[in-house]
Amino acid sequence: MRKRFLAPFVLSALFFAACGGGQNSNSEQQANNSTSGTEGAAVDTSMVSPGANAPVAKGKTLIDDQDCKTCHKEDVKLVGPAYKDVAAKYTADEATIDKLADKVINGGSGNWGDVAMLPHPSLAKEDAKEMVTYILSLK
Numbered sequence: 488m489r490k491r492f493l494a495p496f497v498l499s500a501l502f503f504a505a506c507g508g509g510q511n512s513n514s515e516q517q518a519n520n521s522t523s524g525t526e527g528a529a530v531d532t533s534m535v536s537p538g539a540n541a542p543v544a545k546g547k548t549l550i551d552d553q554d555c556k557t558c559h560k561e562d563v564k565l566v567g568p569a570y571k572d573v574a575a576k577y578t579a580d581e582a583t584i585d586k587l588a589d590k591v592i593n594g595g596s597g598n599w600g601d602v603a604m605l606p607h608p609s610l611a612k613e614d615a616k617e618m619v620t621y622i623l624s625l626k
């Protein structure tokens with residue numbers, strides 16, 4: 488249990504470390520470029536906004552915005568399998584992420600039982616892949 492909860496923190500720590508590095512070099516640039524004050528400020532805000540560019544965090548945000556949680560939970564099977572069970576079943580390679588993203592978009596049953604997942608035809612393929620990447624990171 489503990490380990491599973493630790494992983495996202497480690498990931499976000501890494502992300503913030505990387506982000507902090509970027510920010511430093513960015514403020515150096517700003518110092519050289521002090522005439523464009525407002526533009527510099529705008530760049531700064533986006534750098535500080537938490538987790539905005541981390542792929543895994545993006546997948547989670549996308550999932551939170553969708554109906555996924557009516558049928559899925561991270562740890563517990565509801566209508567659909569728990570995300571951690573999905574993560575345990577598959578390897579997070581490009582082909583698998585692609586296949587599961589199609590499944591989220593098209594819906595269907597058969598891999599976990601007879602109950603079908605609803606299709607999500609309005610989802611962009613790229614967004615579906617972000618979601619699957621997040622789900623498969625929950626090992």
Ligand code: HEC
Nearest residue numbers: 553554555558566567596597598599600602603604605618
């Ligand atoms: C109506 C309930 C329902 C909703 C809403 C739903 N799912 Fe599912 N999901 C299921 C069921 C049931 C399965 C098992 C399908 C099977 O047996 O192949 C499943 C399976 C999955 C799988 C594994 C697919 C496989 O073939 O192993 C993933 C990944 C997944 N869902 C992600 C999502 C995401 C992301 C969303 C939101 C965009 C979502 N689900 C919304 C019911 C749902």
